[in-house]
Amino acid sequence: DAGITQSPRHKVTETGTPVTLRCHQTENHRYMYWYRQDPGHGLRLIHYSYGVKDTDKGEVSDGYSVSRSKTEDFLLTLESATSSQTSVYFCAIRLEGTHEQYFGPGTRLTVT
């Protein structure tokens, strides 16, 4: 599992509330990613990071922000959650060299 954990694993929140999801890795990988997985859309990239304080947008970044203040943690924030952000969120890391990606166990977020 490349030492990736996500917290919380499940969360139910109300529309308009802020939500922060955490991804933690123990192996000092430089690249980290946030994806969402939805039926009919597959996995889509939200944001990624290529180092501490270095982040960039993916294809579905609207409504999301990220922060990476230290190598091991990559935070995804929904400033004001909407029902369309109900999804399963996956964090991933990328190995140097091979560029193989490994995924965390996921966070199931429900926005009511």
Added chain:
Amino acid sequence: KQEVTQIPAALSVPEGENLVLNCSFTDSAIYNLQWFRQDPGKGLTSLLLIQSSQREQTSGRLNASLDKSSGRSTLYIAASQPGDSATYLCAVRETSGSRLTFGEGTQLTVNP
């Protein structure tokens, strides 16, 4: 824009059968292709990674091939077992960027 397609969307086979899962992509300028397995409610598990310069990779009963010029990859599973039941996803990494583009997966059921 890269598009990845996996056909069929679902497949049901009897135990012991050899099977092939297909993945096609529209832009042949890829860096590598990765096959994943996803069990219900779980994260993605990396199965095989094929670099653009390679033709195939093998791991146990799994063999993945890559034909860049035709934009296709196949995942061959030999002597299928009920424990192989899962959704199989392929994803391509484009040469120019660091993102993975995913197909929607093939849901495989192996019946005892």
